[in-house]
Amino acid sequence: MKNIILYTDGACSGNPGAGGWGCVLLYGSNQKKLSGGEKHTTNNRMELTAVIQGLKALKEPCEVEVYSDSAYVINSFNNGWIDNWQKNGWKTADKKDVLNKELWQELLSLSKIHKITWNKVKGHANDELNNSCDEMARQEVEKILKSN
Numbered sequence: 336m337k338n339i340i341l342y343t344d345g346a347c348s349g350n351p352g353a354g355g356w357g358c359v360l361l362y363g364s365n366q367k368k369l370s371g372g373e374k375h376t377t378n379n380r381m382e383l384t385a386v387i388q389g390l391k392a393l394k395e396p397c398e399v400e401v402y403s404d405s406a407y408v409i410n411s412f413n414n415g416w417i418d419n420w421q422k423n424g425w426k427t428a429d430k431k432d433v434l435n436k437e438l439w440q441e442l443l444s445l446s447k448i449h450k451i452t453w454n455k456v457k458g459h460a461n462d463e464l465n466n467s468c469d470e471m472a473r474q475e476v477e478k479i480l481k482s483n
Contacts (some may be wrong), residue, residue, distance in 0.1 A: 336450065337362060337397045341389040344404060344458070344468035345381025348476045353483075354378065355475025356385035358469040360392060367392065367466070372475035374483075381472065383438040390445040396478050398450045402463055404458030412453045417443060 340361040347354040354376035360367040369388055373380070382405035389401065403409055411417045417439060420426065425433045433439060456465050 337395070339393065339397045339399045340402070341386070341399055342402045342456075342462075342468050343382070343385035343389055343408075343462040344379055344465060344472050345383070345385050346469065346472035346476050347376065347378040347381060348480060351377045353476050353479040354381040355472040355479070356381040356388065357471025357475070358385045358389035358392075359464050359467055360389055361464075368471060370475050372472075374479055374480050377435075379405075379407050380435055380438060383435055383442060385468065385472070387438065387442050387445060389472075390442075390449060393419055393449065396448050396450075400452050400454060402454045402456050402465065404456050404469075406455060408455045409455040411439070412451070413445070413455075435455075436460040 341358060343358040345354065345356045353374055355370065355372035357370040369387065369392060382403065386401060386403065386408055394460065420433045425436050427433055454463050458465065
């Protein structure tokens with residue numbers, strides 16, 4: 336299996352509002368950057384979309400180190416939240432519907448293809464690749480805001 340490093344980030348202007356996502360895939364000395372946005376979304380949806388799009392870019396099962404500053408994404412896997420949501424019929428611990436269910440289901444499906452390690456990084460710090468993803472996400476938000 337190939338070893339891939341995937342950095343991701345999402346951004347929103349208003350929450351909800353115009354949103355963007357960015358990701359960087361690293362394989363050996365190769366680097367691929369992807370980004371996109373939506374006119375009306377939330378920050379959490381963009382954080383999820385960044386990971387989904389990064390994983391969808393992989394052409395075969397890989398070992399993937401995911402790095403994100405989103406506690407929402409990372410803790411859902413590392414703390415078993417997503418397992419509990421599935422067991423509870425996509426309900427939270429307080430019996431509310433899980434937000435962004437369709438994105439979680441897509442991410443869960445992709446996570447079964449790859450061997451993923453989930454890593455939380457500090458946002459807006461000295462992590463060059465996290466900052467690069469943040470910049471791409473914010474550029475996508477700016478594109479949407481300028482087009483309106």
